[in-house]
Amino acid sequence: MTPTRLLPACLILLLAFPASAATLTAAVAANLQPAFGEIQAAFRQASGHEIKPVFNSSGRFVAQIKNGAPFDLFLSADMMYPESLHKEGLTDGPPQVYAYGAVVLWTMKDIDLGQWQKALASPAVSRIAVASASSAPYGREALRALQTLGLEAALKPKLVFGESVAQTSQYIHSGVVDAGFTAKSVVLSPEMKGQGKWVDLPAGSYQPIAQGTVLLKAATPASREAARQFKDFLAAPPARAILQRYGYQLP
Numbered sequence: 001m002t003p004t005r006l007l008p009a010c011l012i013l014l015l016a017f018p019a020s021a022a023t024l025t026a027a028v029a030a031n032l033q034p035a036f037g038e039i040q041a042a043f044r045q046a047s048g049h050e051i052k053p054v055f056n057s058s059g060r061f062v063a064q065i066k067n068g069a070p071f072d073l074f075l076s077a078d079m080m081y082p083e084s085l086h087k088e089g090l091t092d093g094p095p096q097v098y099a100y101g102a103v104v105l106w107t108m109k110d111i112d113l114g115q116w117q118k119a120l121a122s123p124a125v126s127r128i129a130v131a132s133a134s135s136a137p138y139g140r141e142a143l144r145a146l147q148t149l150g151l152e153a154a155l156k157p158k159l160v161f162g163e164s165v166a167q168t169s170q171y172i173h174s175g176v177v178d179a180g181f182t183a184k185s186v187v188l189s190p191e192m193k194g195q196g197k198w199v200d201l202p203a204g205s206y207q208p209i210a211q212g213t214v215l216l217k218a219a220t221p222a223s224r225e226a227a228r229q230f231k232d233f234l235a236a237p238p239a240r241a242i243l244q245r246y247g248y249q250l251p
Helices: 003-016 030-047 058-066 080-087 113-121 137-148 152-158 165-174 221-233 237-245
Strands: 023-029 050-056 073-075 096-101 103-107 128-131 159-162 179-183 197-200 209-215
Touching: 023 030, 023 058, 023 221, 030 050, 030 165, 030 221, 030 237, 050 058, 058 080, 073 080, 073 221, 080 209, 103 113, 103 137, 103 165, 113 152, 113 197, 128 137, 128 165, 137 152, 137 165, 137 179, 137 209, 152 159, 159 165, 165 179, 209 221
Parallel strands: 023 050, 023 073, 128 159, 128 179
Antiparallel strands: 073 209, 096 209, 103 179, 103 197
């Protein structure tokens, strides 16, 4: 889509936003952290509203929200978590998919990623990072891929678990592990682009990661309308263009 065709949609957004500005607090899945700064800035420019993100694994956010954490909205790494909150009556409406995430294998070491399955199983690789499957959808799907590809038994003793994609990425980038599984958004971020080597996991080896956003009933009256606008903004051309640059597929 050309910039001239994007303009009408942006103007519609600008006209829809009120003059008064609000400050939102968002629970944001760790995989979205590399792209969120650009999304935050674009939303601020279009609306005047400020959005303050808190980054963590999606599973940990669900526990916090159930315990009354004062978030206005939740951007999850999958649909399961926001759907569970919706079923418990903690959301203002059902969740919607804003992006589909991809899993990659990333390394700072001299590993032949052209034959990555053989390389990971070799004695030369002793530590492989992956996010916890119990709280991080990207970790869950990385482990699903290992099972699908018949690598689970061989690699299980080598796995080092992080609490979130962010922590797992730190393990990989620092060289604490030989390689690891993370979100494609991480390796395409300006901070990490060109560092180390990475390869996409075969798409059929794991389930597509449909990432969902949902408004929360804990939102204050002053921030509720701004939160609705942000949810709509994620489906608008400026936000979609940012998400695409960071390797997400769009709904």
